[in-house]
Amino acid sequence: MAGVWTNLVSYTFDFPSAVTYNVSVKEGRSVELKLIVDTHMHTIASGHAFSTILEMVAAAAEKGLEMIAITEHGPAMEGAPVPMYFSALSLLPEKIYGVRVLRGIEANIIDYDGNVDMPNKALERLDFVMAGFHDVVLPPCGNVAANTRAMIAALANPMIDAISHPGNPVFQVDIESVTAAAKEYGKLLEINNNSPNVRAGSQRNCHSIAAACRDLKIPVICGSDAHFSFDAGVFTNALKILESVDFPEKLVLNTSPKKLTRHLESIRKRSFTKKKKR
Ligand SMILES: [Zn+2]
Numbered sequence: 132m133a134g135v136w137t138n139l140v141s142y143t144f145d146f147p148s149a150v151t152y153n154v155s156v157k158e159g160r161s162v163e164l165k166l167i168v169d170t171h172m173h174t175i176a177s178g179h180a181f182s183t184i185l186e187m188v189a190a191a192a193e194k195g196l197e198m199i200a201i202t203e204h205g206p207a208m209e210g211a212p213v214p215m216y217f218s219a220l221s222l223l224p225e226k227i228y229g230v231r232v233l234r235g236i237e238a239n240i241i242d243y244d245g246n247v248d249m250p251n252k253a254l255e256r257l258d259f260v261m262a263g264f265h266d267v268v269l270p271p272c273g274n275v276a277a278n279t280r281a282m283i284a285a286l287a288n289p290m291i292d293a294i295s296h297p298g299n300p301v302f303q304v305d306i307e308s309v310t311a312a313a314k315e316y317g318k319l320l321e322i323n324n325n326s327p328n329v330r331a332g333s334q335r336n337c338h339s340i341a342a343a344c345r346d347l348k349i350p351v352i353c354g355s356d357a358h359f360s361f362d363a364g365v366f367t368n369a370l371k372i373l374e375s376v377d378f379p380e381k382l383v384l385n386t387s388p389k390k391l392t393r394h395l396e397s398i399r400k401r402s403f404t405k406k407k408k409r
């Protein structure tokens with residue numbers, strides 16, 4: 132059902148203390164919507180972010196998040212971790228400060244065939260795999276057909292779960308084709324909270340992507356793309372976009388860890404329930 136999304140982030144001192152979002156469902160009903168999963172964040176390991184994993188998790192716990200994905204940039208980006216970093220993520224506890232920490236990556240799309248900068252064998256071992264275009268890795272070609280082909284090829288890769296900031300106009304894609312491919316492959320497109328700040332002109336594309344996903348009835352994920360702990364779990368911009376297209380709450384996977392992990396398990400076999408002894 133269509134809803135009105137309001138953002139009730141409150142700040143104490145300089146640290147966001149709680150994040151709740153209300154959806155006032157039309158026809159007099161109101162439900163609280165809380166985004167308790169953040170699927171996109173970077174730590175100092177990415178080379179251009181400013182908080183540690185512990186600081187990110189502490190902020191997430193403070194804000195009531197139940198699950199986060201640590202998604203450092205793939206190794207093709209200057210300053211990003213070496214490939215071994217990603218396999219070593221298995222050394223982390225599954226839960227830190229009560230927050231489930233998914234071992235993720237934001238791999239770089241490195242060519243217009245949609246290849247990424249990590250082998251599928253390595254990606255398979257991770258809990259959550261995003262891929263995205265970054266102009267510091269792949270020079271923009273300005274060709275919508277080439278960008279679209281590359282993004283669809285990445286969506287077709289069985290090890291890639293989601294595309295990060297697909298609305299980046301520097302790599303303009305044909306939104307109808309990309310959202311249709313996301314539906315075909317059961318993959319996820321991200322509504323990136325940081326895009327309005329760092330990828331000028333994203334807004335209009337993000338609206339169109341959200342509207343197309345709504346019409347196709349396919350889920351989306353919201354990522355803070357935090358590069359500093361204060362921004363973990365901040366979804367203000369993403370929610371404005373979802374609100375503007377009356378996006379159905381049930382298709383936002385960030386409202387429930389289970390909803391997200393079930394969807395990821397539907398993409399490829401992996402288990403989020405196996406307890407690791409420590
Ligand atoms: Zn990115």
Ligand SMILES: [Zn+2]
Pocket residue numbers: 171173237295356
């Ligand atoms: Zn990112």
